[in-house]
Amino acid sequence: MKIDDPLHHPDYFNVKDLFTLQDLFNAKVHLGHKLGVLNPHMKKYIFGVRQKMCILDLDQTMEHLQLALNVTAHIAYRKGIIMFVNRSLQFTHLVEKTAHECGEYAHTRYWQGGCFTNALLQYGPETKLPHLVILLNTQTNVFQEHTAVRDSAKMNIPTVGIVDSNCNPNLITYPVPGNDDTPVSMELYCKLFKEAIMRGKQARKEKDDIAKKLADEHKL
Amino acid sequence: MMGEDPENFTQADIDRAIRYLLPSGLFDKQARPIMKHPSEIFPPQKETQVDAEGRPFHYLFYTGKPNFFSLMHDAYAKLLEIQAIEDKMLAKGIYKPDIEPLFLKRSLWLSREDLVKMVIEDVTDHDYNRLIRLLERIIQQPYAKHIEEFVLQFRRDIMAAGSKEVIEPLKYDDNGIAFSEGTGKRKTAMATVTVRDRGTGKVFINGKGLLDYFKNIQDREQIMFPFQFVGKLGDFDMECTVEGGGSSGQAGAIRLATSYALRSFLPEEQIEQMRQAGLLTKDPRVVERQKPGQKGARKKFTWKKR
Numbered sequence: 001m002k003i004d005d006p007l008h009h010p011d012y013f014n015v016k017d018l019f020t021l022q023d024l025f026n027a028k029v030h031l032g033h034k035l036g037v038l039n040p041h042m043k044k045y046i047f048g049v050r051q052k053m054c055i056l057d058l059d060q061t062m063e064h065l066q067l068a069l070n071v072t073a074h075i076a077y078r079k080g081i082i083m084f085v086n087r088s089l090q091f092t093h094l095v096e097k098t099a100h101e102c103g104e105y106a107h108t109r110y111w112q113g114g115c116f117t118n119a120l121l122q123y124g125p126e127t128k129l130p131h132l133v134i135l136l137n138t139q140t141n142v143f144q145e146h147t148a149v150r151d152s153a154k155m156n157i158p159t160v161g162i163v164d165s166n167c168n169p170n171l172i173t174y175p176v177p178g179n180d181d182t183p184v185s186m187e188l189y190c191k192l193f194k195e196a197i198m199r200g201k202q203a204r205k206e207k208d209d210i211a212k213k214l215a216d217e218h219k220l
Numbered sequence: 221m222m223g224e225d226p227e228n229f230t231q232a233d234i235d236r237a238i239r240y241l242l243p244s245g246l247f248d249k250q251a252r253p254i255m256k257h258p259s260e261i262f263p264p265q266k267e268t269q270v271d272a273e274g275r276p277f278h279y280l281f282y283t284g285k286p287n288f289f290s291l292m293h294d295a296y297a298k299l300l301e302i303q304a305i306e307d308k309m310l311a312k313g314i315y316k317p318d319i320e321p322l323f324l325k326r327s328l329w330l331s332r333e334d335l336v337k338m339v340i341e342d343v344t345d346h347d348y349n350r351l352i353r354l355l356e357r358i359i360q361q362p363y364a365k366h367i368e369e370f371v372l373q374f375r376r377d378i379m380a381a382g383s384k385e386v387i388e389p390l391k392y393d394d395n396g397i398a399f400s401e402g403t404g405k406r407k408t409a410m411a412t413v414t415v416r417d418r419g420t421g422k423v424f425i426n427g428k429g430l431l432d433y434f435k436n437i438q439d440r441e442q443i444m445f446p447f448q449f450v451g452k453l454g455d456f457d458m459e460c461t462v463e464g465g466g467s468s469g470q471a472g473a474i475r476l477a478t479s480y481a482l483r484s485f486l487p488e489e490q491i492e493q494m495r496q497a498g499l500l501t502k503d504p505r506v507v508e509r510q511k512p513g514q515k516g517a518r519k520k521f522t523w524k525k526r
Contacts (some may be wrong), residue, residue: 043431081275083282101280109283123313128274130282 006077006203013077013119013199015069018192021058022064029178030056032165037055042165045177054165056177068160068174069196072132076104076200077160081129083107084193085148087140091186095136098190102197104132107148116151135161136189137180138172162189264340287339288347295354298370302363309363317362326360327375334376387483387491390417400484404476406503409465411473415481419457421447423476426461439471446478446499450490456482472503 006012024030032038032046032054039202047057075082082104086095092108107115114122119129133152138161140146145168152159161172162180169175176187179185224233245251269286270276278286280293309317323369328336332348353373357366364371390398398417403410423430423443434440447453458478479499483491494500508517515521 079273093293093300096280096293097297103279105276105279105282107280107282109280109285109289112284115282115284123269123281126268126270126274127276127281128270 006074011066011070013067013070013073013196013203015073015196015199018069018195019065019188019214021062023188024058024061024178027179027185028182029061029185029188030058032056037166039168041168041170042163042177045163045169046165055159056165056179061177064144064176065178065192068120069192070174071158071174071197072134072160072193073200075132076197077204078200079204081105081128082132082134083130084134084136085146086136087111087146088137088180089141090183091136094186099102102194103201104197113147116148116155116157129155130157133157133159134193135159135172135174136186137178138163138167138169156216159185160193264337266340275488282419285339285341285343285347288335288341288351291339292351292354295351295358295370298367298398299354299358300359302361302366305363305366306361321362322359322364322368322371324371324375326379327372327377329355330374330376360466390484398485400481402477402480402482404445404473404478404480404502406472407465407469407506409462409473411460411462411470411471411477413458413460413474413477413483415478416457416459417455417485419455420488421454422457424459434467434471436467436471439467442471442475443478445475446482446494449494449497449499450482450486452485456485475499476502 020045030047031193032042035049035052035054038046038054041053045056049055049057072082074212084095084099084104084106086092086106086108095108096106112122116129119127133148135148137144138146138149143166147160149171158173159171160174161167161169161176162178163169163172163175164178167180170175178189224237227248269278269281276282278290280286280289283289306317309315329352332343332345335343335348335351351374355371358367359371388400390400392398393416400415402413402415404413405411425433430440430443434443444457447456460474460477462474464470465473476499479494483494483500486494491500510516513521
């Protein structure tokens with residue numbers, strides 16, 4: 001039974017065990033886009049260039065991904081609303097299915113302008129906005145930055161984003177440099193985030209059960 | 221009077237007397253107003269979409285149209301399902317599907333309004349077209365029959381089941397010869413036709429023969445056409461009465477009446493062929509009325525430049 005405050009623990013949910021560098025390599029996470037579309041803000045995440053194709057530094061990806069998964073698990077532990085965002089048509093179904101399976105939310109469709117900024121009017125006064133937005137592709141299908149990035153920043157919602165070599169990581173709270181176009185890598189990310197969320201929820205469930213049992217004993 | 225006591229006539233007695241003398245249906249149970257159930261008057265609304273803590277119930281809530289996009293998601297899932305079945309069959313070496321294709325001939329895709337009623341959300345034309353495109357793709361798959369139930373919820377029948385035409389059965393006269401009757405109209409002519417089996421191709425109109433009654437070759441051809449189309453030119457005898465109209469209108473009326481009468485003798489495929497050929501459709505063209513400010517239906521008065 002973990003007695004210490006989860007927030008003081010560097011890796012309370014042990015997300016380091018969820019993946020290895022070899023897994024990332026096998027899932028082609030290191031493959032970036034061409035040199036011509038390299039975003040200058042991504043230069044620090046590039047390991048090198050080979051035949052004009054950018055290769056992302058997997059050591060940096062490891063660190064960033066561990067941070068991101070840690071944050072996700074903590075937010076799930078505290079019963080936060082997590083929203084998966086992806087506008088790549090190829091992975092719409094995968095992302096929606098992942099979100100549904102872990103009991104969270106997805107938005108892989110056309111982004112209505114006031115989704116976050118006009119939420120009160122669009123959805124009614126009782127709704128809560130997501131506490132975390134996970135962008136599995138920070139760009140739309142026309143290679144422009146997804147509105148969710150900017151709007152989350154406006155509404156003080158932390159974001160986790162898989163940033164490819166052509167993306168801008170500036171407004172994203174927990175950027176994760178990685179490939180966002182290959183099915184193998186997308187399946188890996190979905191699996192990892194889902195696992196992190198499930199771990200957080202499981203820990204919450206255990207804690208609530210313990211608390212309930214103590215309360216019942218106290219009543220008796 | 222009437223067995224009543226006038227000295228002790230109370231208010232209750234007065235009411236009773238009025239009810240007897242002047243009966244009113246106003247207080248009758250059947251005269252009460254009938255109101256529709258509120259569910260029929262007020263449009264259907266969605267129930268609350270968030271729970272007590274503010275968490276939405278539906279996983280696609282933040283898209284703004286959870287029901288519609290969940291439908292799209294499910295449709296795509298079904299597509300993947302039948303593609304997986306196809307892959308399995310191909311891996312086994314079965315290249316032709318062992319299941320028949322979906323039959324969707326007598327139905328159309330639901331309209332946008334039907335879809336709005338189904339999901340209780342605003343569905344734009346763009347969204348609707350995307351859904352239809354996805355469904356069209358699904359029905360083209362070879363193993364689509366596996367998800368027939370899912371597809372049929374988006375199809376609407378063109379014809380209502382109860383509106384099927386009833387073709388009268390054959391009647392038999394004293395000599396045991398089968399005959400059938402039909403009526404037809406064209407312009408202002410009305411014809412009643414009796415078609416008799418085991419005939420030699422005799423035609424009588426208002427008691428006269430075909431050549432005597434219709435001087436025009438076109439009118440005679442019109443009357444011959446139904447028999448020629450089904451390939452039984454010399455097999456039937458035809459007797460008819462026709463009133464109103466001119467020669468062409470009467471010929472058209474007789475043709476339609478004959479086609480109707482012939483249906484009783486023919487199998488369903490031939491009747492369908494006749495329908496496709498236009499033999500069973502009443503020609504709706506009538507003389508167009510004259511309009512005020514014009515010489516005729518279309519002819520205008522002389523146009524003067526100044």
